[in-house]
Amino acid sequence: MNPLTSPLLTDLYQLNMLQAYLEDGKTDVAVFEIFVRKLPPRRSFLMAAGLEQALQFLENLRFSPEEVDWLAGTRRFDKSLLDRLSDFRFTGDVHAMPEGRIFFANEPILRITAPMPQAQLVETRLINLLHFQTLIASKAARIVLAAPSKLLVDFGLRRAHGAEAGLLAARASYIAGFAGTATMLAEHEFGIPICGTMAHSFVEAFDSESAAFESFARSRPQNLTLLIDTYDSEAAARKVVVLAPCLSAMGVKIGAVRLDSGDLIPLARSVRRILDDGGLSHVTIFASGGLDEDSVAEIVHAGAPIDGFGVGTSLTTSSDTPALDCAYKLQEYAGRPRRKRSSGKATWPGRKQVWRSYATSDGRMAGDLLSIDSASHPGEQLIEPIMKDGRRIGPAPTLSEIRARAASELGRLPQPLRELEPGMTYPVQIAEALVTLAAEVDNHLAQSERVQP
Amino acid sequence: MNPLTSPLLTDLYQLNMLQAYLEDGKTDVAVFEIFVRKLPPRRSFLMAAGLEQALQFLENLRFSPEEVDWLAGTRRFDKSLLDRLSDFRFTGDVHAMPEGRIFFANEPILRITAPMPQAQLVETRLINLLHFQTLIASKAARIVLAAPSKLLVDFGLRRAHGAEAGLLAARASYIAGFAGTATMLAEHEFGIPICGTMAHSFVEAFDSESAAFESFARSRPQNLTLLIDTYDSEAAARKVVVLAPCLSAMGVKIGAVRLDSGDLIPLARSVRRILDDGGLSHVTIFASGGLDEDSVAEIVHAGAPIDGFGVGTSLTTSSDTPALDCAYKLQEYAGRPRRKRSSGKATWPGRKQVWRSYATSDGRMAGDLLSIDSASHPGEQLIEPIMKDGRRIGPAPTLSEIRARAASELGRLPQPLRELEPGMTYPVQIAEALVTLAAEVDNHLAQSERVQP
Numbered sequence: 001m002n003p004l005t006s007p008l009l010t011d012l013y014q015l016n017m018l019q020a021y022l023e024d025g026k027t028d029v030a031v032f033e034i035f036v037r038k039l040p041p042r043r044s045f046l047m048a049a050g051l052e053q054a055l056q057f058l059e060n061l062r063f064s065p066e067e068v069d070w071l072a073g074t075r076r077f078d079k080s081l082l083d084r085l086s087d088f089r090f091t092g093d094v095h096a097m098p099e100g101r102i103f104f105a106n107e108p109i110l111r112i113t114a115p116m117p118q119a120q121l122v123e124t125r126l127i128n129l130l131h132f133q134t135l136i137a138s139k140a141a142r143i144v145l146a147a148p149s150k151l152l153v154d155f156g157l158r159r160a161h162g163a164e165a166g167l168l169a170a171r172a173s174y175i176a177g178f179a180g181t182a183t184m185l186a187e188h189e190f191g192i193p194i195c196g197t198m199a200h201s202f203v204e205a206f207d208s209e210s211a212a213f214e215s216f217a218r219s220r221p222q223n224l225t226l227l228i229d230t231y232d233s234e235a236a237a238r239k240v241v242v243l244a245p246c247l248s249a250m251g252v253k254i255g256a257v258r259l260d261s262g263d264l265i266p267l268a269r270s271v272r273r274i275l276d277d278g279g280l281s282h283v284t285i286f287a288s289g290g291l292d293e294d295s296v297a298e299i300v301h302a303g304a305p306i307d308g309f310g311v312g313t314s315l316t317t318s319s320d321t322p323a324l325d326c327a328y329k330l331q332e333y334a335g336r337p338r339r340k341r342s343s344g345k346a347t348w349p350g351r352k353q354v355w356r357s358y359a360t361s362d363g364r365m366a367g368d369l370l371s372i373d374s375a376s377h378p379g380e381q382l383i384e385p386i387m388k389d390g391r392r393i394g395p396a397p398t399l400s401e402i403r404a405r406a407a408s409e410l411g412r413l414p415q416p417l418r419e420l421e422p423g424m425t426y427p428v429q430i431a432e433a434l435v436t437l438a439a440e441v442d443n444h445l446a447q448s449e450r451v452q453p
Numbered sequence: 454m455n456p457l458t459s460p461l462l463t464d465l466y467q468l469n470m471l472q473a474y475l476e477d478g479k480t481d482v483a484v485f486e487i488f489v490r491k492l493p494p495r496r497s498f499l500m501a502a503g504l505e506q507a508l509q510f511l512e513n514l515r516f517s518p519e520e521v522d523w524l525a526g527t528r529r530f531d532k533s534l535l536d537r538l539s540d541f542r543f544t545g546d547v548h549a550m551p552e553g554r555i556f557f558a559n560e561p562i563l564r565i566t567a568p569m570p571q572a573q574l575v576e577t578r579l580i581n582l583l584h585f586q587t588l589i590a591s592k593a594a595r596i597v598l599a600a601p602s603k604l605l606v607d608f609g610l611r612r613a614h615g616a617e618a619g620l621l622a623a624r625a626s627y628i629a630g631f632a633g634t635a636t637m638l639a640e641h642e643f644g645i646p647i648c649g650t651m652a653h654s655f656v657e658a659f660d661s662e663s664a665a666f667e668s669f670a671r672s673r674p675q676n677l678t679l680l681i682d683t684y685d686s687e688a689a690a691r692k693v694v695v696l697a698p699c700l701s702a703m704g705v706k707i708g709a710v711r712l713d714s715g716d717l718i719p720l721a722r723s724v725r726r727i728l729d730d731g732g733l734s735h736v737t738i739f740a741s742g743g744l745d746e747d748s749v750a751e752i753v754h755a756g757a758p759i760d761g762f763g764v765g766t767s768l769t770t771s772s773d774t775p776a777l778d779c780a781y782k783l784q785e786y787a788g789r790p791r792r793k794r795s796s797g798k799a800t801w802p803g804r805k806q807v808w809r810s811y812a813t814s815d816g817r818m819a820g821d822l823l824s825i826d827s828a829s830h831p832g833e834q835l836i837e838p839i840m841k842d843g844r845r846i847g848p849a850p851t852l853s854e855i856r857a858r859a860a861s862e863l864g865r866l867p868q869p870l871r872e873l874e875p876g877m878t879y880p881v882q883i884a885e886a887l888v889t890l891a892a893e894v895d896n897h898l899a900q901s902e903r904v905q906p
Binding site (some may be wrong): 001004012014015016017022026076116121125127129135157160164165182184198199206207220232289306313316319322323324325326329330333334339343451 | 569588
């Protein structure tokens with residue numbers, strides 16, 4: 001069973017509930033929405049990502065004979081459930097914010113409308129897919145805002161949480177504005193530009209640093225980047241200057257040097273001076289090594305001569321906030337709105353829509369209104385129909401289109417939200433209609449339970 | 454291409470270096486070691502995990518015809534490299550600490566001894582696999598120490614970083630002492646016990662909470678756990694008391710109730726009282742909802758009547774420390790020790806071993822010595838031969854054996870290291886032989902470079 005596609009990559013309770021729903025005839029239409037309850041401390045906005053993988057999951061959802069047999073063998077489930085799994089498909093509707101959209105707390109980014117057993121079963125993997133890419137795109141957007149006009153590359157596969165995380169982090173960061181990734185498979189899977197330099201081990205395998213540089217240059221004459229911090233970065237920069245004419249004679253033009261340690265601001269200045277004095281002003285400086293949006297912003301602010309950054313661990317683990325407080329909640333069942341009232345986790349009921357207004361002065365986002373889907377309000381509707389009866393309504397946007405949308409969204413952020421320390425809370429208003437609906441749901445529940453609230 | 458097994462799930466620079474190594478005849482034996490440079494702030498020890506998946510990766514490493522064709526199509530690589538990929542296999546040796554071992558900063562947990570091209574190519578995925586499970590086992594161990602004798606279950610799949618992270622987090626936390634997981638596929642893949650309850654959506658789909666409980670009980674009469682916090686936990690506990698005789702008449706015994714929100718300490722006491730007063734003292738209380746080792750410790754310390762915990766996001770993302778500062782570094786090439794001297798990232802050269810001493814009084818760990826592999830020291834050697842010429846030396850330990858080793862290791866931790874706030878730094882001594890070797894490597898390098906240090 002392939003964990004990336006198996007419907008058994010889910011919580012046991014989903015199958016338990018599936019059986020109970022089927023036995024009880026609870027197969028009416030259910031509406032679930034995914035949203036983030038609260039923005040993390042240092043996030044003033046989030047960027048939606050992962051919808052494409054979520055849709056692929058829904059389109060391809062099926063139980064293989066092997067999976068049904070294995071479930072039967074666990075003796076946990078009745079024949080009434082097992083018999084229905086072979087034909088189990090997702091036949092519902094999906095409404096969602098397109099990838100690259102900026103959104104805020106309580107705003108649904110995806111709505112599932114489907115018979116209850118289907119809508120319930122998909123919960124775990126839908127969250128798993130949407131949460132992660134949204135998390136990474138939102139982190140990457142901060143780095144992009146901190147380093148405008150710098151070349152940003154994802155270096156994070158090795159410390160990403162497993163294979164899928166590494167691959168999807170490359171996608172999510174590319175959407176948010178990174179120029180590319182070091183992860184080869186991301187080119188194959190998504191067509192993302194990849195780039196790569198050399199490791200310290202390569203330099204160490206040679207008797208001298210110069211010999212390593214020359215060997216690498218012979219083998220990789222295109223886009224040559226030399227890693228210069230294995231022993232002493234300034235000494236290595238001087239070796240690069242000495243080597244350059246010989247390499248030039250071989251037809252190799254050095255593209256960049258990479259610094260991966262040390263105090264990057266003074267070091268980059270010193271290396272820049274050495275390169276410039278040696279006639280290598282065309283050679284760019286690329287930095288990596290434990291960078292995040294704060295250190296990148298500091299370097300940019302100091303005006304250090306660094307042209308690009310490889311960002312790894314902090315990006316692919318969203319290290320300061322490795323998870324979002326997101327949920328997939330039942331909003332309606334059998335035509336009646338529902339809500340949870342758990343302490344501190346109450347939700348707004350019903351099918352919802354977000355209307356966004358823009359300032360007439362500069363076209364930037366001015367405020368959102370969260371209301372019931374059937375209401376009518378001025379502004380741009382952020383949630384769009386994506387899938388009908390289990391099939392996509394239109395063709396999937398290309399990654400370039402998604403990336404362009406993300407760039408446009410970042411361009412329309414109010415200035416205080418573009419800072420690393422949130423300077424304001426973006427206004428999201430709850431419409432009166434939604435407040436009224438919540439009260440109605442509570443009243444109905446109190447009557448059903450014959451308990452006075 | 455399956456990202457879980459493809460050798461292209463790697464950094465581009467590995468293939469670039471591979472070609473340069475082959476062109477330059479740099480195919481002598483290289484020795485690389487994986488270690489953690491520094492323990493994160495709130496970790497006083499780490500637990501090794503992920504070796505089994507790392508070994509499977511090495512055993513199955515090969516380029517499919519499709520992968521070679523795709524690489525050829527990128528026009529990045531010469532025929533000299535492409536022609537050799539079809540037969541590319543890992544034929545090296547592996548030495549490692551077995552899974553479940555406790556280790557500290559600078560201690561290698563895995564050593565690869567193989568021809569340079571092989572040893573280099575495996576870097577990215579080896580780190581990716583070992584880092585993640587070690588990270589999660591180390592986090593899980595803290596939760597286990599914080600809640601001795603409580604039932605601990607991994608609930609984290611939905612917010613884990615992708616599919617593989619969710620699945621491997623179930624494995625790593627089970628190794629460290631969790632009782633099981635909610636992730637179904639973890640039973641299929643690893644034989645880990647799984648358990649599950651019900652979601653709020655199930656309760657909300659019914660007109661009343663009691664109707665939902667009764668329906669679920671009919672469908673799932675075994676190990677019945679009822680989720681009682683959808684609307685009002687105390688009211689729901691009273692409904693459970695009212696329902697119990699009817700369920701009992703149906704042959705259903707309620708096993709547990711689950712709380713997923715609210716102020717858990719007073720709430721659990723109140724619910725316990727309601728259950729006890731209703732003759733349900735056998736019904737246990739299970740809690741979940743944003744828990745981590747600190748909140749679990751607080752609950753345990755307060756003596757709240759909670760019998761088990763579902764821990765999700767904080768566990769599967771290791772939320773306070775979502776990455777370890779680990780590295781895969783060249784230690785020796787062509788028979789000569791090597792080291793990196795980058796600022797703040799210098800490494801100890803050569804093949805290393807760790808010797809551990811235990812206190813004679815109580816058998817607990819007393820201190821480690823890091824030295825060169827060929828040295829002779831008293832104590833237990835932690836790094837063992839695992840694979841020879843690409844084949845495993847012995848059968849893989851079972852997950853139960855690994856779990857037993859982890860439990861034994863936790864039992865031998867000095868008491869201050871068992872606290873959530875590290876009360877001491879465990880002594881790891883660097884042997885004189887290693888210091889001398891490092892100086893020799895530096896001297897040799899200085900001579901090769903003809904630069905005075």
